[in-house]
Amino acid sequence: MEYKIVVLGGGGVGKSALTIQFIMKKFVSEYDPTIEDQYRMQTTIDDKTCYLDILDTAGQEEFSAMQDQYILSGDGFLLVYAVDSKPSFDEIRKLRDRILTVKEKDKVPIVICANKRDLSMNYHHVSSQEGRDMAKSFGCPLLETSAKERFNVVEAFHTLVREIRKEKEPIEKPKKRCIFF
Template identity: 40%
Template sequence: MGKKAKQEVPLHKVIMVGSGGVGKSALTLQYMYGDFVEEYDPTKADSYRKKINLDNQPCQIDILDTAGQEEYAAIRDNYYRSGEGFLCVFSICEYESFLHTQEFKDQIIRVLDDDKIPIILVGNKADLGQLRKVDPQEAAARAAEWNCRYIETSAKTRQNVDEVYTLLMRQIQQRKQGVKDRDRKRKKAKCVIL
């Protein structure tokens, strides 16, 4: 039996980006463990891995929570290079965090030189609607401009938490499948009999 006899479980690499204090870690911990962490010390990037079923297929998700490391360009760029999909998070209660999402997206595109990378724009803290500073239509318009989805979440109530990760992993998986299909077609095209 060769080493390849055991079926490899696909691994999808998700990177959390966004300003400090928008709830990236809270979303990640809620998704991973079903816990809401009110106070979290965002001193370093954390990586989480979990086996899940995506559309009845086993896979693994690897989540890198950048936790405020964005100011170190070299570190940030390395993180971005390892990502296959991004959750770009802002707080609906903090307009400045919404404005910064454009910088994060621009950095991702610049580093990866790929404007088709899966990204979802996430408005977190939906449970604090009374403190809302970001109009949902404005956020939806930005997502449309980016050609991506906009979803509002609450790490506290778990609203749409599983949904954003599942949706992003589906996009990553579809993209990988598209690359495999293209490679297969290229290989077939190269086999020319004269």
């Protein structure tokens, strides 16, 4: 199976840091705004081998026109905000609404990442409870992540694949057996 994952969020929230940490197992501390980076990797999730096609998108407003194309191509979405940025948290709701509008669906596979959890609590402008409440209202998982510490990075991508699988591969019902007399 192949899964197209789109990483969305505001500028500077750590979308690229999470993606690079997942793919290359290293933390990139220099911030060079991304326009669009695409990665492809093979991995095993729940004993099933799969290919992940990951699109790391621009968070800057001037690239928002490209969002609809990203959204149309995606099977699932990693929505990232930074715990030290209330505006990036507020943007998550707008992104989700945009995804639902473009996909013309009521529900799509989404995982929310509350990134930069490694920062001192003095810098947290979004509480864990606010994140949980938003995720609950969306009906999707929330993971607190740290690209710097590699905390929940793999889990975020794997959880998203599981969410996509729930949509793409509904649980098979037992086959009915006919008995003839």
